[in-house]
Amino acid sequence: MSDAIPARALQLRSLVTGLAAIQVSLEEVDVPVPGPDQVLIRMGAAAINPSDLGLLFAGADLSNATAGGTADRPVVTAPLPPPAARAAAARVGQSLPAGNEGAGTVVATGSSDAARLLLGTTVAVAGGAMYTQYRCIDAAACMVLPDGVDAVAGAGAFVNPMTVLGMVETMRDEGHPAIVHTAAASNLGQMLNRVCIEDGIPLISIVRSAAQVKLLTDQGAQHVLDSTSETFMDDLTAAIAATSATIAFDAIGGGRLASRILTCMEAAHSAGSSYSRYGSDVHKQVYIYGGLDRGPTELTRNFGFAWAISGWLLTPFLIKAGPARIAAMRDRVAAGLTTTFASSYAGQLSLVQALQPDAIAAYGRMATGTKYVLVPNGGAAAAAAP
Amino acid sequence: MSDAIPARALQLRSLVTGLAAIQVSLEEVDVPVPGPDQVLIRMGAAAINPSDLGLLFAGADLSNATAGGTADRPVVTAPLPPPAARAAAARVGQSLPAGNEGAGTVVATGSSDAARLLLGTTVAVAGGAMYTQYRCIDAAACMVLPDGVDAVAGAGAFVNPMTVLGMVETMRDEGHPAIVHTAAASNLGQMLNRVCIEDGIPLISIVRSAAQVKLLTDQGAQHVLDSTSETFMDDLTAAIAATSATIAFDAIGGGRLASRILTCMEAAHSAGSSYSRYGSDVHKQVYIYGGLDRGPTELTRNFGFAWAISGWLLTPFLIKAGPARIAAMRDRVAAGLTTTFASSYAGQLSLVQALQPDAIAAYGRMATGTKYVLVPNGGAAAAAAP
Numbered sequence: 001m002s003d004a005i006p007a008r009a010l011q012l013r014s015l016v017t018g019l020a021a022i023q024v025s026l027e028e029v030d031v032p033v034p035g036p037d038q039v040l041i042r043m044g045a046a047a048i049n050p051s052d053l054g055l056l057f058a059g060a061d062l063s064n065a066t067a068g069g070t071a072d073r074p075v076v077t078a079p080l081p082p083p084a085a086r087a088a089a090a091r092v093g094q095s096l097p098a099g100n101e102g103a104g105t106v107v108a109t110g111s112s113d114a115a116r117l118l119l120g121t122t123v124a125v126a127g128g129a130m131y132t133q134y135r136c137i138d139a140a141a142c143m144v145l146p147d148g149v150d151a152v153a154g155a156g157a158f159v160n161p162m163t164v165l166g167m168v169e170t171m172r173d174e175g176h177p178a179i180v181h182t183a184a185a186s187n188l189g190q191m192l193n194r195v196c197i198e199d200g201i202p203l204i205s206i207v208r209s210a211a212q213v214k215l216l217t218d219q220g221a222q223h224v225l226d227s228t229s230e231t232f233m234d235d236l237t238a239a240i241a242a243t244s245a246t247i248a249f250d251a252i253g254g255g256r257l258a259s260r261i262l263t264c265m266e267a268a269h270s271a272g273s274s275y276s277r278y279g280s281d282v283h284k285q286v287y288i289y290g291g292l293d294r295g296p297t298e299l300t301r302n303f304g305f306a307w308a309i310s311g312w313l314l315t316p317f318l319i320k321a322g323p324a325r326i327a328a329m330r331d332r333v334a335a336g337l338t339t340t341f342a343s344s345y346a347g348q349l350s351l352v353q354a355l356q357p358d359a360i361a362a363y364g365r366m367a368t369g370t371k372y373v374l375v376p377n378g379g380a381a382a383a384a385a386p
Numbered sequence: 387m388s389d390a391i392p393a394r395a396l397q398l399r400s401l402v403t404g405l406a407a408i409q410v411s412l413e414e415v416d417v418p419v420p421g422p423d424q425v426l427i428r429m430g431a432a433a434i435n436p437s438d439l440g441l442l443f444a445g446a447d448l449s450n451a452t453a454g455g456t457a458d459r460p461v462v463t464a465p466l467p468p469p470a471a472r473a474a475a476a477r478v479g480q481s482l483p484a485g486n487e488g489a490g491t492v493v494a495t496g497s498s499d500a501a502r503l504l505l506g507t508t509v510a511v512a513g514g515a516m517y518t519q520y521r522c523i524d525a526a527a528c529m530v531l532p533d534g535v536d537a538v539a540g541a542g543a544f545v546n547p548m549t550v551l552g553m554v555e556t557m558r559d560e561g562h563p564a565i566v567h568t569a570a571a572s573n574l575g576q577m578l579n580r581v582c583i584e585d586g587i588p589l590i591s592i593v594r595s596a597a598q599v600k601l602l603t604d605q606g607a608q609h610v611l612d613s614t615s616e617t618f619m620d621d622l623t624a625a626i627a628a629t630s631a632t633i634a635f636d637a638i639g640g641g642r643l644a645s646r647i648l649t650c651m652e653a654a655h656s657a658g659s660s661y662s663r664y665g666s667d668v669h670k671q672v673y674i675y676g677g678l679d680r681g682p683t684e685l686t687r688n689f690g691f692a693w694a695i696s697g698w699l700l701t702p703f704l705i706k707a708g709p710a711r712i713a714a715m716r717d718r719v720a721a722g723l724t725t726t727f728a729s730s731y732a733g734q735l736s737l738v739q740a741l742q743p744d745a746i747a748a749y750g751r752m753a754t755g756t757k758y759v760l761v762p763n764g765g766a767a768a769a770a771a772p
Contacts, residue, residue, distance in 0.1 A: 055663050058663070083688075086688075091663075253687055254687075277440050277444075278701075281702060288687070288691075289691075291687065296642075296645070296684040296686050297684070298682040298684055298685075299682055299683040299684075301640075301674070301697075302473055305675075305698065305699040306699075306702065307696060308694050309685075309694070309695055310695070313691040315664075316692065
């Protein structure tokens with residue numbers, strides 16, 4: 001197999017069937033020919049983020065996944081519990097590509113100068129359908145990776161780094177002095193910790209074990225709290241009092257953690273002021289940006305009336321931020337891809353490997369230290385391509 | 387008893403004791419002498435709003451209220467369930483006055499021109515401690531009632547009318563085309579219905595019985611939905627599709643109604659668009675402004691990420707709105723006090739009557755048609771004043 005561009009290549013696809021099941025498979029598709037302003041990227045690596053898992057598996061019960069198909073065209077199937085099936089009703093019967101971001105080498109370009117300039121470079125891109133061997137995309141979407149940064153290092157150059165910077169920018173836009181973050185031992189949480197240290201922003205990291213407290217503390221974090229500790233509420237109130245935090249980003253979503261954060265913010269910010277049954281007038285904001293716990297969010301509302309809990313997504317933030325700010329954020333990410341914005345992966349998976357139930361059990365867990373990167377032209381999958 | 391101003395008069399007081407109980411009583415207090423810019427009002431009437439009940443009874447179990455004291459100085463006591471006791475911890479031992487708003491006759495003034503001009507007029511005021519026989523307040527706080535509008539008609543001239551106008555202004559400020567309202571058969575809900583009809587704003591009123599549907603429909607409401615109906619979710623989705631509503635004001639707080647509203651908004655606004663597991667990009671806002679259900683708010687989050695649920699209170703809205711807008715709102719209210727902004731009361735209560743357990747059982751229910759007005763200088767209480 002040389003660098004010659006094949007006519008057909010493999011793409012990972014996700015399908016919700018009419019029988020309330022998810023079916024993930026490899027499809028052979030035509031390799032596209034770039035238009036004038038486009039480039040064709042031979043994908044070197046693509047991150048598997050929690051946000052990708054939602055599209056890939058649609059909330060299926062992965063503990064009951066079954067393997068099918070052939071060795072080089074595996075098909076994995078898993079049942080959807082009723083709530084997941086209801087939520088996925090709109091996509092039944094549609095075979096969807098997946099993968100928000102990735103990186104690779106530009107192997108063909110369109111005729112425009114901007115496109116031709118990229119030939120042979122290693123670029124990072126976002127825009128969906130990245131779990132594929134060849135991806136055609138606008139030249140303007142490409143971030144050229146600095147010398148010495150390979151496709152694996154660039155595979156996660158958008159989602160986590162831009163989300164982390166988006167959180168910090170949101171905090172600044174809204175005038176909050178410090179941030180509370182949950183599920184904070186995650187790859188994203190560690191990255192946020194590095195950015196906050198660089199920028200001198202007080203950060204309160206909420207994790208779920210003593211080992212995770214140590215992990216973040218060893219990385220220089222000042223306020224790391226274990227939500228399973230008996231003193232958690234007091235500790236969180238004290239940390240909020242020390243930092244004046246009034247904004248939180250929550251990746252968990254379900255349960256009472258968001259409510260507890262608001263309760264502690266209210267306790268910290270109303271301490272010493274006179275009683276009002278409407279609570280303090282200090283505005284407290286929680287943004288839910290993930291759903292590690294798919295259960296309902298429960299708000300006890302014992303935190304007055306000056307609060308909001310909202311969904312937060314990167315894309316609407318970027319639309320609001322505009323091109324100039326986005327460019328500045330991307331420049332900062334590119335300069336820090338192997339340091340501040342580095343992702344650490346538990347392992348690499350070929351397209352074929354990614355469809356093995358044991359691999360899915362590992363990367364589908366979304367637990368700390370189980371982040372994987374896909375290498376679409378690596379391993380068995382590469383041999384399977386014509 | 388003439389119009390002579392007494393030296394001492396009665397005031398209603400609420401005290402949370404160290405034994406997790408609420409104690410509501412009448413205290414004899416000095417009648418204040420107005421400062422240069424102040425007026426003294428002989429209170430004719432004061433509304434009992436749900437927001438007053440929170441301060442008066444602090445979430446006590448009123449079904450176990452016991453009467454004490456004497457015939458002309460009754461004391462009512464009721465136990466606080468543990469969550470209410472925790473929430474009221476900051477006010478233990480403080481005897482608090484109550485009553486957000488009321489109206490009466492100016493019987494004495496300070497020396498300033500603004501104050502002296504008000505002598506003999508009937509005015510409406512807000513600012514707390516209105517459940518009293520004589521209230522001293524800044525002349526600037528007074529709304530002079532139009533000819534023919536008495537104190538009872540002016541007793542609720544602020545909280546409900548300004549809240550209703552505040553909701554409409556919030557809708558306009560944020561660019562929403564229509565409003566969803568819960569507990570919509572309330573006095574406030576009927577008022578909102580009249581304002582929306584006047585202003586041509588589509589309103590979706592959610593109530594809890596067929597009788598309440600009839601009550602609002604008879605008052606010209608177009609979209610009235612019974613949340614106990616089997617077809618409620620479909621009906622609400624259809625009404626939202628018809629009106630494009632993206633904002634809701636919720637007086638209930640606890641349970642899943644706020645979540646259901648967001649679910650229906652998402653269903654109505656994403657109909658016909660292509661599937662996205664992040665949901666539509668139509669921003670959906672629910673404001674919780676009351677707590678008729680004190681249980682936790684449960685959000686199922688099956689409505690994408692473009693949503694917010696927040697506390698909403700009149701005072702912060704007014705601070706943001708500024709004096710010119712407030713003045714315009716007050717003028718509109720004054721002109722409509724016996725029509726658009728009229729409150730209908732189930733009955734009048736003297737201060738002594740308001741402390742009888744059977745009266746509390748009636749006005750403490752916060753059910754449709756049980757709104758009462760206090761007449762601090764009426765009935766037995768007037769005789770009790772020196």
